[in-house]
Amino acid sequence: MAIHFVADLQFDGGERTRHAHPHGFADTAERTRRICETWRARVAPEDSVWILGNVGNAVHLAGLPGSKHLVRAAGDPPAWNCLATRRYASVCEMRRLDTEHGLVTLLAHPGAAGEEERMVLHGRARGDWRRRGFVCVTVAELGWGPVSLDQIMSQAAGDALRDAA
Structure with missing residues (x-):
């Protein structure tokens, strides 16, 4: 069983092109x-x-594998509405996961992270959030799908080695 992360799916149902053309x-x-x-x-x-936020039309999640958990962004429906659809195993505003790689904080927006947070996975953010230990998991940056925690940690280790060189 693997843990995957993704953000900014922006499922619109096909009627808009705003998130497609760029x-x-x-x-x-x-x-x-x-x-x-x-x-x-x-x-x-x-x-x-x-x-990690900005799902859009969640009807597309119904046929996808895996147990889905939502960390809400400002534009996502209220938690009770999300849970009523039965598409999510859980819905929250922020979550800390204790993983084999240590404690990982999950947020839709990195600005909500405290100074004490060491490893933060987040969704889309305006501006530059390239801070040590912060990893953006937007779908556009991850090859258009979820990415596993092992892949994220492997990438983070590679980035740290490049920074040290």
């Missing part, structure tokens, strides 16, 4: 198809996926 997709239906294909290739049914 990334080379003809429309949001094409973008949604790509995200769902990538998700199915990376996530097994017994895996957990933490979505």
Whole structure:
């Protein structure tokens, strides 16, 4: 069982192109198809996926593998509404996970992290949040699908080595 993370799915249902054009997709239906294909290739049914805000139309989550947990962003529906859909195993504003890699804080926006946080996974943020220990997991930056914690930690270790050189 693996733990995966993703943010900013922005599922719109195909009627808008705002989130599609900047990334080379003809429309949001094409973008949604790509995200769902990538998700199915990376996530097994017994895996957990933490979505760090900005889901959009959550109907697309129904056919995707894995147990889904939502860390809400300002634009996501209220927790009670999200839980009523039965698409999520849990819904929260922030979560700290105790993992084999240590404590990991999950937030939709990195500005909500405290100074004491060492490893923070977050969704989209305006401005530069390239702070040591902060990792943005937006779908556009992760190859259009969830990424595992092991992959994130491997990437973070590589970044730390490059910074030290």
